[in-house]
Amino acid sequence: MSEIKDKDFRVLTSVTVRFAGDSGDGMQLTGSQFSDTTAFIGNDLNTLPDYPAEIRAPAGTIYGVSGFQLAFGSDDVNTPGDLPDVLVAMNPAALKKNMKELKRGGVLIVNSDAFDQKNLKLANYDSNPLADDSLSGYELHQVPISSLTANALEGLPLSPKEVSRCKNFFALGLMYWLYDRPLKNTEDWIKDKFSTKQEYVDANTKALQAGYNFGEITEIFTTRYKVEAAKLPKGIYRNISGNEATALGFLAASVKSGLPLFLGSYPITPASEILQYLSTYKSFGVKTVQAEDEIAGVCAAIGAAFAGHLAITNTSGPGLALKTEGIGLAVMTELPLVIIDVQRGGPSTGLPTKTEQADLLQSIYGRNGEAPVCVIAARTPRDCFYMAIEASRIALKYMTPVILLTDGYLANGSEPWRIPHVNELPDISVKFRTDPEKFYPYLRDNNLARPWAIPGTPGLEHRIGGLEKADVYGTVNYDPDNHDKMVKLRTEKVKKIVNDIPDLEIDGDDHGDLLVLGWGSTYGSIKDAVNKARKSGLRLSHAHLRYLNPMPKNTGQVLKNFKTILIPEINLGQLAHLIRSEFLIPVEQLNLVRGLPLKVNDILEKINSLLGGGNGK
Amino acid sequence: MSEIKDKDFRVLTSVTVRFAGDSGDGMQLTGSQFSDTTAFIGNDLNTLPDYPAEIRAPAGTIYGVSGFQLAFGSDDVNTPGDLPDVLVAMNPAALKKNMKELKRGGVLIVNSDAFDQKNLKLANYDSNPLADDSLSGYELHQVPISSLTANALEGLPLSPKEVSRCKNFFALGLMYWLYDRPLKNTEDWIKDKFSTKQEYVDANTKALQAGYNFGEITEIFTTRYKVEAAKLPKGIYRNISGNEATALGFLAASVKSGLPLFLGSYPITPASEILQYLSTYKSFGVKTVQAEDEIAGVCAAIGAAFAGHLAITNTSGPGLALKTEGIGLAVMTELPLVIIDVQRGGPSTGLPTKTEQADLLQSIYGRNGEAPVCVIAARTPRDCFYMAIEASRIALKYMTPVILLTDGYLANGSEPWRIPHVNELPDISVKFRTDPEKFYPYLRDNNLARPWAIPGTPGLEHRIGGLEKADVYGTVNYDPDNHDKMVKLRTEKVKKIVNDIPDLEIDGDDHGDLLVLGWGSTYGSIKDAVNKARKSGLRLSHAHLRYLNPMPKNTGQVLKNFKTILIPEINLGQLAHLIRSEFLIPVEQLNLVRGLPLKVNDILEKINSLLGGGNGK
Amino acid sequence: MANSPEVVAQKYTAKDFTSDQDVRWCPGCGDYSILAQVQRTFPEIIQTNKEKIVWVSGIGCSSRFPYYMNTYGFHGIHGRASIIATGVKVANPDLSVWVATGDGDLLSIGGNHFIHACRKNIDIKVLLFNNRIYGLTKGQYSPTSEKGKVTKTTPFGSVDYPFNPLSLALGSDATFVARSIDRNPKHMQEMIKRVGQHKGFALLEIFQNCNIFNDGAFELLTEKDTKEDHVLVLEHGKPMVFGKNQDKGIKLDGAHPIVVDISNGKYSKDDLWVHDEFSDAPVHAMILAHLDDRVDLPSPIGVFRQYFKETYDEGIRTQINKIIEKKGKGDLEKILFGANTWEVS
Amino acid sequence: MANSPEVVAQKYTAKDFTSDQDVRWCPGCGDYSILAQVQRTFPEIIQTNKEKIVWVSGIGCSSRFPYYMNTYGFHGIHGRASIIATGVKVANPDLSVWVATGDGDLLSIGGNHFIHACRKNIDIKVLLFNNRIYGLTKGQYSPTSEKGKVTKTTPFGSVDYPFNPLSLALGSDATFVARSIDRNPKHMQEMIKRVGQHKGFALLEIFQNCNIFNDGAFELLTEKDTKEDHVLVLEHGKPMVFGKNQDKGIKLDGAHPIVVDISNGKYSKDDLWVHDEFSDAPVHAMILAHLDDRVDLPSPIGVFRQYFKETYDEGIRTQINKIIEKKGKGDLEKILFGANTWEVS
Numbered sequence A, B: 001m002s003e004i005k006d007k008d009f010r011v012l013t014s015v016t017v018r019f020a021g022d023s024g025d026g027m028q029l030t031g032s033q034f035s036d037t038t039a040f041i042g043n044d045l046n047t048l049p050d051y052p053a054e055i056r057a058p059a060g061t062i063y064g065v066s067g068f069q070l071a072f073g074s075d076d077v078n079t080p081g082d083l084p085d086v087l088v089a090m091n092p093a094a095l096k097k098n099m100k101e102l103k104r105g106g107v108l109i110v111n112s113d114a115f116d117q118k119n120l121k122l123a124n125y126d127s128n129p130l131a132d133d134s135l136s137g138y139e140l141h142q143v144p145i146s147s148l149t150a151n152a153l154e155g156l157p158l159s160p161k162e163v164s165r166c167k168n169f170f171a172l173g174l175m176y177w178l179y180d181r182p183l184k185n186t187e188d189w190i191k192d193k194f195s196t197k198q199e200y201v202d203a204n205t206k207a208l209q210a211g212y213n214f215g216e217i218t219e220i221f222t223t224r225y226k227v228e229a230a231k232l233p234k235g236i237y238r239n240i241s242g243n244e245a246t247a248l249g250f251l252a253a254s255v256k257s258g259l260p261l262f263l264g265s266y267p268i269t270p271a272s273e274i275l276q277y278l279s280t281y282k283s284f285g286v287k288t289v290q291a292e293d294e295i296a297g298v299c300a301a302i303g304a305a306f307a308g309h310l311a312i313t314n315t316s317g318p319g320l321a322l323k324t325e326g327i328g329l330a331v332m333t334e335l336p337l338v339i340i341d342v343q344r345g346g347p348s349t350g351l352p353t354k355t356e357q358a359d360l361l362q363s364i365y366g367r368n369g370e371a372p373v374c375v376i377a378a379r380t381p382r383d384c385f386y387m388a389i390e391a392s393r394i395a396l397k398y399m400t401p402v403i404l405l406t407d408g409y410l411a412n413g414s415e416p417w418r419i420p421h422v423n424e425l426p427d428i429s430v431k432f433r434t435d436p437e438k439f440y441p442y443l444r445d446n447n448l449a450r451p452w453a454i455p456g457t458p459g460l461e462h463r464i465g466g467l468e469k470a471d472v473y474g475t476v477n478y479d480p481d482n483h484d485k486m487v488k489l490r491t492e493k494v495k496k497i498v499n500d501i502p503d504l505e506i507d508g509d510d511h512g513d514l515l516v517l518g519w520g521s522t523y524g525s526i527k528d529a530v531n532k533a534r535k536s537g538l539r540l541s542h543a544h545l546r547y548l549n550p551m552p553k554n555t556g557q558v559l560k561n562f563k564t565i566l567i568p569e570i571n572l573g574q575l576a577h578l579i580r581s582e583f584l585i586p587v588e589q590l591n592l593v594r595g596l597p598l599k600v601n602d603i604l605e606k607i608n609s610l611l612g613g614g615n616g617k
Numbered sequence C, D: 001m002a003n004s005p006e007v008v009a010q011k012y013t014a015k016d017f018t019s020d021q022d023v024r025w026c027p028g029c030g031d032y033s034i035l036a037q038v039q040r041t042f043p044e045i046i047q048t049n050k051e052k053i054v055w056v057s058g059i060g061c062s063s064r065f066p067y068y069m070n071t072y073g074f075h076g077i078h079g080r081a082s083i084i085a086t087g088v089k090v091a092n093p094d095l096s097v098w099v100a101t102g103d104g105d106l107l108s109i110g111g112n113h114f115i116h117a118c119r120k121n122i123d124i125k126v127l128l129f130n131n132r133i134y135g136l137t138k139g140q141y142s143p144t145s146e147k148g149k150v151t152k153t154t155p156f157g158s159v160d161y162p163f164n165p166l167s168l169a170l171g172s173d174a175t176f177v178a179r180s181i182d183r184n185p186k187h188m189q190e191m192i193k194r195v196g197q198h199k200g201f202a203l204l205e206i207f208q209n210c211n212i213f214n215d216g217a218f219e220l221l222t223e224k225d226t227k228e229d230h231v232l233v234l235e236h237g238k239p240m241v242f243g244k245n246q247d248k249g250i251k252l253d254g255a256h257p258i259v260v261d262i263s264n265g266k267y268s269k270d271d272l273w274v275h276d277e278f279s280d281a282p283v284h285a286m287i288l289a290h291l292d293d294r295v296d297l298p299s300p301i302g303v304f305r306q307y308f309k310e311t312y313d314e315g316i317r318t319q320i321n322k323i324i325e326k327k328g329k330g331d332l333e334k335i336l337f338g339a340n341t342w343e344v345s
């Protein structure tokens, strides 16, 4: 009969799937397993975990729903997808929260066992949506996942609670069957994850297989789907999230610079993982200090920078606010320091687990006095790796603080990554000052960087600090003209970095009616929107800034060649503000501050409205 | 002989005097006494104290020199003057540090007793400037002030040290004679200052009179000067500094709003005096909390605002940096809060006792997430009083944080102030919410302000905090569309304040070749420069922003009508940045970051270079 | 619970203190017990004017507490609960101000505000939910986590020593220092009442189980078969007896505590150290706080120390009143025109 | 002083530790004495490699200290000295890291970093210049100013109680706690040497006179005619004797210290409390720290407590070395390609 089924295989170029269930249902795990397997068989993909701020909100409640969306395909995939084609809902709350997003006619798989009075009530359903016709217009599949899992695990030495914990693997198995993916990866993962608890290995594996077989033997699914491998460049790949890529980037920077890595940090969502990853790399001599607060984190890093380490500190918005004064000290003492800000929904505590791009202006202007720092931003999860190295390179070469911006979506989202070899990575080695001859702490080199003379070096004993420094000598100095000079020198130093960064690239013509300009994590959404617009016959270009301060040399030139500039941002127009001020040109804006990545469609609509009837030829 | 002297009276319309000596010489006291007397006899005036960051640097050293400059005149005086006409130097270091500033041909009075080997060496003089001809070209008067004082006090029961402490009063007396001012004010001041120590009263009074008489009887001064009273508007006047005016402004706001004043503060130069003044007003129920740090200062104030007080917190740049996160909380909880930032030289600890305007962008953009606040700035010492009231009015009416910017020059500088009567001040009374009917913590009024329901009010128990709020209800809410709406509502609210503030006034034509646009403490320098330019036949206008966010409604209109906009700032162009971004117009800049007020002449030169041959007619 | 006998008489019932927000802690979390005990005891503590109660918190699972109390509430920012509460209390000393906070919130980022609140004796009541872990951020070690603890941020074990929160409070001269356990409702209710009655800064540390990220941290003190041997229940004026069948006691030689067996006749209750909640110096309580340092000694619960001195908020109020009595209420016109002025006519 | 007999033998002289910057404190300031004693004792403490010394400070008059020492120095921001020093020390444990700080810098804004440095036992040596006032900002009260003090910010007297810095340090489990006085150079030199020898976090509180804004704050302890009766010089293993003619002593009943007269035969030295710097619990030292609370008792100077436990910086280093021994030095290529990967060809 498999051959009958073969007939019913439908080949798709891309699919968007969302898993949704209780915080306790293990949806994040299900999602990441599905992603890893999908990546493994060669699809391109992009993921968006979406979990509540509460740890384990009471079962069955809407605010307790945890979701995981991914898009995968045989072409390149740049976003987790706007609306899902397939929704797996483990209970009524999950259905209620996600239903409005499911594409019309989309596939809906529900755990029918969970639709009892209690759960329906918790989800504020007056009537059972499975009973009434509210779901007509969707391809609804009611699967009694709980009971089927229970049956499958009968006889195993497990409590009912433990049994029910396996139901996400049943759902996963079913999805593997539906999209024709192998079980092996997940089976292996289960094996070493529960290596100490054989009964769990058996149970989860059984549940996984039961789900797969359920698809195989029942007739309720008339079609299966095939998504061919994507044509990715040759190489060894892994699936990587932004936070892990960031951690690996700094580890690489440490190796390539020959400097031990020091992280001064304080846990904060969604940045904590960077600290967590780095604290596992002890065998590289990485030192991670979980400090008493963010101020301590940055100040400890400054101390470590003074002592000659590659010093970094990571945080999210509220933490960046607290580091403000410390960063100013690093500006005055001109020490290399990287601050990673994984942006989240603000202001204040805001939306801790959601994504946003609203710390850009704080990064550039949020310090007392004229306190210039270099600001750069990663645009995809894997780009975090390269920008971490770049941030380190600039900080070390120019003896300056660098702020690296990522965000909650990049941090938790993942995509396949062609792993580079260590020797492909830039060499960023540094030389400490050791010669006492003519040593002046603030005598600058061609890059306006001052020498880095670290404690322990004989004959170079000197003092630095937060008071204004005398040019060249670095002693305390209150002279008006010296201050004016130093203020301007510090600013010029950061401006000079422009000579050391790549030009802004344009995807598309270098002139025309419309340029869509973005920065950071909107890269994928903009790219897809622009491509869709092109498919519909429009002519437009896309440029994406990875360097915000300074901006690439050719930025003004690039903008000048387009009639209209559209800047979509997950804020109220912070890049737009910078562009207007810097280049005195009007810009169109798209600002949706919903704690979520921009939807391709929202951008597309804006593009259409701007290009009106179309400008095809 | 006095009539002979009368012949030699020269009448001047304005004079600039600088007193300079050791930190221990009491120059600040001398300067302020001279100012008070000068104000008292009806001159307009403007002062600039300039003291070192050290408390009492070793005697005789250059960095230990403390200075006090004032300009006074019979026309209105808007700045402390660029270069002094008269320099009183109590020792070689004072001469060394200030000589280069004295006007060519200016009057130089030195305490010749102090020019011994030791002091000359400390001031790095190779040869005695009083001996060589390095001071030719100035009207040099060598007065053995120390010994003359000693002689005058002979017989009094004082130690030599105590005697020498009186020499500044001798110098003061001499200056009183030279500029024909009465001794009485200072005599009275001495009486009640040392009421407990009669011998000090006698000594200082004797020294003062001795100085005066010395001028009278010796022939070394061939001319005296008269500066007629200025034609100031009718009224009762006092001489006031910016910090005292700020304190009084908030005291007035407390009285006019009917709310007790709460100040959460942490000492920092040059803002501490505001805390010090307010802590003396206990009889008004003012509560001042000297907290453990700036974070505590702002957070305590937020607590007090929640509890229904007029809550404020004052600081300088580094402290504002620390308050960043707290201000964000006030934005989210939409509580009335005024933050006073007395700007000083930065970045980091920078130049603690010097003035600067470099916290403008931090004030507007320096917070995580989209965290809009209202930002206003005082332009003269007395204006601090009115802007303090205005800041309170806006905060209370719109339930929003307001940042009031002043700076070190305004804070310590002083000028005569026509004291307003309490009934001339705006009424800013507020109504707390008390009715439980239909009470929703985030249901907004026409100004988009939410109700203020304070603990202790029966039936209005509610919870607020830093997590995103549900529109109207104010409960915690993670919904994407709600977040987008609230982010935009908060911004909209601050924008709406524009309907409630005065238009930008223009001094001069409302159109033309050149508009000089300023903000904050550069008011006086710009005003004088513009007037001088006019006297030289140029046509130009001056506008000065007191509201930075939002800017007055007509700002764009005003700018549009001028060919060129010049923005002089004591920073690298922060207002210029805002104007460019907001109005997309190019601007000319003058940026001198020397820790000092802008010199009238620097602005004038820039004006001349811009208006080239002149645009007179 | 609302209508359990002892509270029936009260004006309020537990319900009156229950907000309309659903509680969002993990099932099984020790925080539920704390919320329940507070809601049970408040009708007794708060006889009238519940509108005068304010709950302030920082950030953390524990800091969600105010949302569940139907009183005025302020969910602050991380670490700032005690200083925000200070502002509320100083502004209006008639309010009863309570703080709900966690070991990270109060002792890590909030440590400075905490010790200053102790020192200044600000009249706020602090309930420390000590689960020895960062809950809300998913399981990093905290300043009360034991040395060597393996957590997400210490995969090879932490290398630093934990705070003893009570020792820190005593060293900062807190006027009321007590401890209880989430699994001992009756005792916790007792302690909450004592806190409610104290005038001045009060710290109640509550051992709280985080069953997700640090499950069983207090097992020895809560499990049936071990708790009697590991918990010492402090009672004022009583000798310090503990153990399964009350057979052990704490004896003091000099300032040095030892455990003695009082079952074999060698020692009797009379030889034991008698607890004194009100001893003038913090030393007595300090010895008790440091019993935790040694495995051979039990962990005390109860009131370690209570004493009284002027509170900061009262001090400010009194000073103002005295001045107004002396000089009369301030007159703005007088202040404005007070300095040396001159007239231009 | 450089060539005074006892240092002649050393490699370094005081001069070697004197920078080229002129000292800018007020004439008569107690800070001069502290600088002098440090420069005098360092040749003895620092036998070799003075390039390994780092002085870190915050902001304040006292925090200008590093500029005057010819060693590596970092003048930080207000309150952050001990955490910046932590970063330096953890990065390079071979450095000898010293902190110069004031009562405002360390205990007001810097309080949190201070107690965490104590708790974590970071191997930094902290010299607290306690003048009980904010000097650099011109005379506001500080967390060590006595209650009721009239200053620029407390014109009617302060209403809050001061910290006892030693009590706070002891409550935070600091491993070395000592005190000296600016006017007692010999004793201060002794203490600085002890600090220099300690491995672990060390606090040396120095009573320092600010003759401009808080002159005479420690008069009783420094003036000829009063000091013997008001200062108790602690010496390990010695009974606690003090008084003009060594006629008074401290006796302990229970944990309660009292003053006894040992001149009239009623009591002898043998009845007195014997000082033990190394007592295992902080209690002994705590009693001493709180002598200050009572006017009838003298203020102790000397070493209150010293004990040893692994330092934080050593802990981190050891952990790393152990792991490298076990697994070998990390291989980046391995880490990058380690996770479950697949090949596209």
Ligand SMILES: Cc1ncc(C[n+]2csc(CCOP(=O)(O)OP(=O)(O)O)c2C)c(N)n1
Binding pocket: A266, A267, A268, A269, A294, A318, A319, A322, A349, C059, C060, C061, C062, C063, C077, C078, C101, C102, C103, C104, C105, C106, C129, C131, C133, C134, C135, C136, C137, C142
């Ligand atoms: C300024 C800032 N830093 C960090 C965080 C992240 N954060 C939230 S709660 C928390 C600690 C929670 O631990 P605890 O205080 O013990 O509370 P619990 O969750 O254990 O009850 C942290 C680090 C934050 N919200 N804000």
Ligand SMILES: Cc1ncc(C[n+]2csc(CCOP(=O)(O)OP(=O)(O)O)c2C)c(N)n1
Binding pocket: B266, B267, B268, B269, B294, B318, B319, B322, B349, D059, D060, D061, D062, D063, D077, D078, D101, D102, D103, D104, D105, D106, D129, D131, D133, D134, D135, D136, D137, D142
């Ligand atoms: C963030 C910040 N807040 C406040 C200040 C102002 N300030 C400088 S030193 C100081 C306190 C000085 O007192 P202390 O630490 O006792 O040192 P001392 O001058 O008495 O030696 C203050 C409040 C500052 N420089 N930075």
Ligand code: SF4
Binding pocket: A055, A056, C024, C025, C026, C028, C029, C030, C031, C061, C062, C131, C135, C136, C209, C210, C211, C212, C213
């Ligand atoms: S994470 Fe721990 S502390 Fe937080 S709610 Fe869950 S069980 Fe409670």
Ligand code: SF4
Binding pocket: B055, B056, D024, D025, D026, D028, D029, D030, D031, D061, D062, D131, D135, D136, D209, D210, D211, D212, D213
């Ligand atoms: S102000 Fe006080 S502490 Fe500061 S230098 Fe002068 S005397 Fe010393």
Ligand SMILES: [Mg+2]
Binding pocket: C060, C102, C103, C104, C129, C130, C131, C132, C133, C134, C135, C142
């Ligand atoms: Mg906790």
Ligand SMILES: [Mg+2]
Binding pocket: D060, D102, D103, D104, D129, D130, D131, D132, D133, D134, D135, D142
């Ligand atoms: Mg001090």
